[in-house]
Amino acid sequence: MANISQVGEQCFGCTACEHICPVSCIRMGQDTKGFLYPTVDEKQCIDCGLCLQVCPYVSDSTLDSDLFPETTVYAAKHPDDATRMQSASGGAFTAISDYILEHQGVVYGVGYDEELTACHMRATSTGQRDFLRGSKYVQSNLGDTYKAVEQDLQNSLRVLFTGTPCQVAGLRNYLQKDYENLLLVDLICHGVPSQKVFKDYLSQMEQQEGCPVTDCTFRDKGKGWKNLVMRLDFQSGTKKIDASDSTFYSLFINGTILRPSCYECKFTNFNRPGDITIGDFWGIEDTLPSFDDEKGISLILVNSRKGETFFQSACDQLSYVQSTHTDCLQHSLFAPTKAHANKDAFWKDYEEHGYLFAGEKYGGGR
Ligand SMILES: Cc1cc2nc3c(=O)[nH]c(=O)nc-3n(C[C@H](O)[C@H](O)[C@H](O)COP(=O)(O)OP(=O)(O)OC[C@H]3O[C@@H](n4cnc5c(N)ncnc54)[C@H](O)[C@@H]3O)c2cc1C
Incomplete structure (x- = not known):
């Protein structure tokens, strides 16, 4: 494959290629269905291959499972009912981001702009973060978020980035190295419309x-x-x-x-790109009925040592019980x-x- 334009409909639309290009010859453009795909200005392209190296479809971007072979599974809920009512699931995002904000960090997640376009946004206060609560079932505009995250990391800020698994994988590849001060949280994902x-x-x-x-x-x-x-x-x-x-x-x-690549998503399993994965704990009424209620229960997968260390420090912000891979299995985790x-x-x-x-x-x- 010579450059990113050949990835075609397998492209996740993550923008890593656009931002890594050293000669800025890649632009994301919309197709007739509204999905963004990269186009390459072949006259400017210097064939460096970086766009393919960072593409999460072409290059592997999940965590090295040899380092942390077994994901730990939790059912969790935020202790504050009002928070849970404003969250899509059990409020895991609020608990995780509270810890980051309390430690002078910054949080990236998805909110609506004035035109109700779902965009990745940066939050430095709980007020700004609250705006990012709730699932928007549409592919968010990442804009220049990967660059902004890189800048914050280089300025030694603690950063939480939340997004769909392909967006997290794209960021991980774009950064090309691990930063101790970065926590990646991916969502269990059914797929995204435009x-x-x-x-x-x-x-x-x-x-x-x-x-x-x-x-x-x-x-x-x-x-x-x-x-x-x-x-x-x-x-x-x-x-x-x-x-x-x-x-x-x-x-x-x-x-x-859904976006064409969603029907062949490579992240619908326990091999995740995020240190932590959050979703809905579907089926909790059968597997852990005493923990269930109508306000929402989060499923949390802890996928890396960094995720584990973070979870141990931050978990007192949640009420939680350990569960199993079998009990938490839902469609978006197997196909x-x-x-x-x-x-x-x-x-x-x-x-x-x-x-x-x-x-x-x-x-x-x-
Ligand atoms: C498109 C999509 C499909 C999903 N499919 C499933 C599924 O099949 N099974 C499942 O268990 N869970 C799925 N989820 C996740 C679930 O809906 C909740 O988002 C998740 O459990 C977090 O809930 P919470 O209560 O912890 O956080 P909340 O406070 O509700 O926070 C929501 C989190 O989702 C992020 N977010 C919201 N919209 C988007 C978006 N469009 N793109 C990227 N990030 C976004 C926010 O930044 C925030 O981090 C999906 C979410 C999305 C956005």
């Missing part, structure tokens, strides 16, 4: 409602954590929609609108999400007729 389709969905909802959407929460817990309910805040008020009644949410869950049979038909109709038509035809709901 921002373009998400925005199309929001526009449709705004048209129906006749006023702008001001916020979107994918995991409203009013009916309990195990029910997937989206809350849309409009200028005129709030609407709660069950996942099965939302075209976007159903097409996300059933594997119609990539399967593409829905209607996937290609959806995209054809989307490209020809737009989201309103394709969403209603294949997504049901509104």
Whole structure:
């Protein structure tokens, strides 16, 4: 393979290649579905091969399992119920990031900008961090985040970076060395839709409602954590929609609108790129019923010695019990999400007729 453009649809869109290029000849551009892919200015390219070296699809970027052979598994919840209600799962992110912030560190995670674009952002206070709570089921814009993280690390700040496994793997490769002051936390991940389709969905909802959407929460817990309910805040008020009644949410869950590389994701197993992995502890009602409740339980995998040391220092911010690989197993930990049979038909109709038509035809709901 000569350069990164040949990776094609296997590309995760992580931006490591764009930022490592010594002659800045790689740009991320959007395809018709809204996913970002690198394009190379061949006239400027000096064939150094760095873009391929840092690409998490081409180069391995998971932790060396010989150094820490057995991931430790925990079910955990934040002791403060209000925190858990504002978190997607059991509030593990808040506990981990609190420790970093208390030790003068910086936290990178995903929040919405004014246009409801999900972006990686930098937080140095609990107020800024709170803005990063909650899962946004869409591929975040990383922008120049990898460079900003590198700068913070070189300035000897303690850094927490959270993201999807491919984003964490991209950062690990981009940095090309381990920093003692960096903690990488990846999410268990079902896959990501594009921002373009998400925005199309929001526009449709705004048209129906006749006023702008001001916020979107994918995991409203009013009916309990195990029910997937989206809350849309409009200028005129709030609407709660069950996942099965939302075209976007159903097409996300059933594997119609994910990034092509998600259907072949190499991170849907216990071989993780992060020091710590966080997700939902699905099935807790059967495996640890006494620990279960409707406010959300986090699954925490501790994957490296650094992760273990951190967890030992920070775990008093959580209530937790040890679990097992078998008890915590969920689909996103043993196989990539399967593409829905209607996937290609959806995209054809989307490209020809737009989201309103394709969403209603294949997504049901509104
Ligand atoms: C696209 C996506 C798919 C997921 N799929 C699964 C799954 O199949 N199974 C499972 O168990 N868990 C999945 N999760 C993880 C789960 O939804 C929670 O995000 C996770 O358990 C953290 O919850 P919390 O209560 O600890 O933190 P919260 O306080 O809710 O914090 C959420 C964390 O997720 C990060 N985040 C939010 N949106 C994004 C995004 N778009 N891209 C990158 N990072 C983001 C935030 O920066 C923060 O670190 C997924 C998350 C995302 C974003």
